[in-house]
Amino acid sequence: MTSLGLPVELGSIEKELGRLWESSGEKKTRASLINLAIYTEEKESIDQNTALIREIAGRHPLRALLIIAENQSPTSHLPPLTTIRPAGRIVSNQAQAWITAHCYMHGKQGEEVCSEQITFLLSHQATENLPGIVFSHCDSDLPLVFWRQGEFSLSVDEEFWSFVDRLIFDSHDWTHLNEQFVLVNKIAELSEHTSSKTELCDLNWMRIFSLRKTLAAMFDCSVATPELWKINNVTLEYGTHYYSTALLLLGWLVSQLGWKVITPGVNAFFQDANGNNVKVALKEVEGCGISRVHLQSQDAEFLIQRSPQSQYFHTEMRGSSISEVIKAVRIPRDRLEDILLAELARSGRHPLYTKAVKAIELFLK
Numbered sequence: 327m328t329s330l331g332l333p334v335e336l337g338s339i340e341k342e343l344g345r346l347w348e349s350s351g352e353k354k355t356r357a358s359l360i361n362l363a364i365y366t367e368e369k370e371s372i373d374q375n376t377a378l379i380r381e382i383a384g385r386h387p388l389r390a391l392l393i394i395a396e397n398q399s400p401t402s403h404l405p406p407l408t409t410i411r412p413a414g415r416i417v418s419n420q421a422q423a424w425i426t427a428h429c430y431m432h433g434k435q436g437e438e439v440c441s442e443q444i445t446f447l448l449s450h451q452a453t454e455n456l457p458g459i460v461f462s463h464c465d466s467d468l469p470l471v472f473w474r475q476g477e478f479s480l481s482v483d484e485e486f487w488s489f490v491d492r493l494i495f496d497s498h499d500w501t502h503l504n505e506q507f508v509l510v511n512k513i514a515e516l517s518e519h520t521s522s523k524t525e526l527c528d529l530n531w532m533r534i535f536s537l538r539k540t541l542a543a544m545f546d547c548s549v550a551t552p553e554l555w556k557i558n559n560v561t562l563e564y565g566t567h568y569y570s571t572a573l574l575l576l577g578w579l580v581s582q583l584g585w586k587v588i589t590p591g592v593n594a595f596f597q598d599a600n601g602n603n604v605k606v607a608l609k610e611v612e613g614c615g616i617s618r619v620h621l622q623s624q625d626a627e628f629l630i631q632r633s634p635q636s637q638y639f640h641t642e643m644r645g646s647s648i649s650e651v652i653k654a655v656r657i658p659r660d661r662l663e664d665i666l667l668a669e670l671a672r673s674g675r676h677p678l679y680t681k682a683v684k685a686i687e688l689f690l691k
Contacts, residue, residue, distance in 0.1 A: 361469065364391070368475070577685040
């Protein structure tokens with residue numbers, strides 16, 4: 327485990343942060359555009375998450391709250407809270423805290439811009455008072471982005487989400503897809519019908535942004551557009567553990583084209599807006615996340631392929647009234663850090679996401 331920084335008592339966090347800046351010198355400036363709270367039940371992820379925060383801070387100054395909660399599930403093989411003792415004193419048998427800063431050179435005069443990180447190690451009991459223990463240490467007047475790593479608990483607390491401006495999660499990591507998407511829908515409904523203001527961001531959805539954009543662009547011409555509404559056969563090939571990613575892509579297609587599910591499954595049937603049948607095959611293959619998307623109508627076909635490690639989509643389209651077009655489309659960097667930075671930099675919504683999830687409900691049963 328890497329150094330967590332300076333151990334502090336829970337009631338002295340802001341005071342100790344002030345001392346940290348007083349002793350840092352005139353060439354270090356504290357900066358913050360957002361509050362980013364990362365919540366995880368995996369203690370082994372401390373190093374990885376701290377490295378991720380450090381990289382994000384270099385391009386998007388923030389105050390980071392890294393929250394490691396003790397997982398008391400019967401399958402957990404992690405040691406109890408009181409046996410984890412990095413250098414420093416144990417300030418409570420329910421919660422511990424450390425502070426540190428991530429600084430980067432800015433300008434030609436040697437100035438450094440610094441972001442703060444507060445790391446919390448919480449017992450299972452302490453998580454019941456999560457807003458009081460942790461969110462009280464957010465920078466006031468700045469938006470709060472809450473990243474829930476892993477699966478959500480089986481309850482939705484309206485008061486809790488009233489603190490959160492943007493919720494980040496990753497459905498790619500979920501085992502219980504149906505339960506988790508039901509909870510996500512409940513959180514989305516809170517935003518629509520209550521004072522909750524939480525915007526949803528599924529990293530799994532963001533991963534296919536470039537693919538969705540590339541596919542949409544293929545139909546952005548007068549000869550191809552009519553074929554979009556005549557699609558009768560779809561094949562989606564996805565890598566191991568990327569079934570949920572393929573489902574989100576399918577949900578996007580279905581919701582945008584107005585298809586109705588007739589038979590869900592890996593060999594599915596839909597009905598389009600004109601009452602015609604559409605066959606969809608979901609195939610797990612070796613390769614990257616989504617390696618092949620093949621759409622066919624009676625008179626045309628549209629293909630996107632991506633090889634493992636490739637930074638390009640290979641696209642093809644042809645038909646009786648469409649001249650053959652073959653292109654290589656550059657894929658923007660899609661590391662986790664890049665996806666997160668893109669999301670943190672935007673203030674918009676993802677209105678198509680909940681529609682896509684709604685469209686695949688029968689596939690989650």
